[in-house]
Amino acid sequence: MKDVFIVGVTGSIGTQTLDIIRQYNNEFNLVGIGIGNNIELGKKIIEEFRPKIISIKNKCDLNLSYQPEIYYGDEGLLKVASYKTEREMIFVNSLVGISGLLPTVYAIKARKNIALANKETLVVAGDIINFLVKEYNVSLLPIDSEHSAILECLKGENKNDIKNLIITASGGSFRNKTREELINVTKEDALKHPNWSMGNKITIDSATMMNKGFEVIEAHYLFNVPYEKIKTILHKESIVHSMVEFNDGVIKAALGTPDMHIPIAYALRYPNHEKINGSDDFSLIGKNLHFEELSTERFPCLAYAYLALEKGGIYRAVLNAANEAAVKLFLEDKIPFLKIEEIIYQELSNDKYKKIEYNIENILNISNKIIKDILERFGD
Numbered sequence: 001m002k003d004v005f006i007v008g009v010t011g012s013i014g015t016q017t018l019d020i021i022r023q024y025n026n027e028f029n030l031v032g033i034g035i036g037n038n039i040e041l042g043k044k045i046i047e048e049f050r051p052k053i054i055s056i057k058n059k060c061d062l063n064l065s066y067q068p069e070i071y072y073g074d075e076g077l078l079k080v081a082s083y084k085t086e087r088e089m090i091f092v093n094s095l096v097g098i099s100g101l102l103p104t105v106y107a108i109k110a111r112k113n114i115a116l117a118n119k120e121t122l123v124v125a126g127d128i129i130n131f132l133v134k135e136y137n138v139s140l141l142p143i144d145s146e147h148s149a150i151l152e153c154l155k156g157e158n159k160n161d162i163k164n165l166i167i168t169a170s171g172g173s174f175r176n177k178t179r180e181e182l183i184n185v186t187k188e189d190a191l192k193h194p195n196w197s198m199g200n201k202i203t204i205d206s207a208t209m210m211n212k213g214f215e216v217i218e219a220h221y222l223f224n225v226p227y228e229k230i231k232t233i234l235h236k237e238s239i240v241h242s243m244v245e246f247n248d249g250v251i252k253a254a255l256g257t258p259d260m261h262i263p264i265a266y267a268l269r270y271p272n273h274e275k276i277n278g279s280d281d282f283s284l285i286g287k288n289l290h291f292e293e294l295s296t297e298r299f300p301c302l303a304y305a306y307l308a309l310e311k312g313g314i315y316r317a318v319l320n321a322a323n324e325a326a327v328k329l330f331l332e333d334k335i336p337f338l339k340i341e342e343i344i345y346q347e348l349s350n351d352k353y354k355k356i357e358y359n360i361e362n363i364l365n366i367s368n369k370i371i372k373d374i375l376e377r378f379g380d
């Protein structure tokens with residue numbers, strides 16, 4: 001039996017993780033959760049699983065049938081992250097954005113194994129997180145279909161044999177549009193992802209291709225592979241979830257239906273491949289697979305991710321913060337779609353961040369400042 005904690009429990013990844021826990025209720029016990037704004041769903045989850053510790057974004061009265069420990073706000077998330085039990089613990093982080101960073105750090109320090117859907121944690125602080133994972137002797141596994149596929153392809157392989165990691169991209173909601181056609185696209189258009197059903201922020205990140213850029217950074221830290229060896233490829237079917245190319249020319253790929261239950265179960269029960277309830281049988285018969293170059297002219301945000309890696313240090317936090325603010329503005333109808341990449345590039349080009357020392361405290365301070373500044377500049 002393992003004790004599981006899920007922050008961001010009412011979101012897309014959170015609720016799908018609960019499905020896996022329901023199926024394997026003889027293996028997993030839900031001990032702690034973090035709830036955001038969806039109180040109604042949060043309350044249902046609490047009454048079903050009766051976790052011992054709960055954090056809620058804003059103070060509210062839940063009228064529960066039992067008395068768990070309840071905390072609020074950012075502080076509450078950290079309480080859940082640091083909570084300790086006698087058993088092996090797994091911390092599922094499906095928060096959105098930089099807000100996921102500190103909970104991951106606290107969870108590692110409480111010796112929880114990490115199942116990470118909050119890729120921003122690795123984008124802004126991958127090397128620090130890797131250091132902590134080693135120091136506290138915990139595991140870190142991705143809840144991200146591409147990285148789950150790479151993990152699969154690397155099973156039993158020697159790191160020195162890797163020529164390239166090849167991350168596939170569906171192309172997002174605007175893959176068939178030209179740059180001109182992007183000028184007037186709306187939030188509603190952007191939120192219709194053709195292959196995956198996900199939260200709003202990541203769906204916009206997919207449309208701008210910032211998500212793929214983040215995934216390059218994520219892969220760099222997860223697999224400890226130089227970013228020059230991390231490539232991306234457009235694959236509109238989302239059947240090949242990613243690939244590893246070896247020096248002898250062999251390419252291994254992991255294929256399957258685009259269903260996040262699969263990477264979630266893999267992260268929780270690695271390296272197990274048992275049947276997942278409700279997940280359809282998948283057949284390749286009749287399927288056509290296409291692969292095309294992913295153009296950084298068409299999708300400049302992808303190039304910005306490599307630029308941030310090249311600039312190093314705090315610049316990955318700058319990239320993430322500028323994106324976080326810009327996506328928020330777009331979702332509030334305050335800026336047009338193409339302004340997102342413009343805001344990111346402007347911030348990334350600013351040399352004033354060069355002298356800032358790279359550590360968790362500065363990552364958080366700079367991120368909050370950039371987000372606040374950009375929101376003020378374009379907000380009301």
Ligand code: MN
Binds near residue numbers: 144146215
């Ligand atoms: Mn992904």
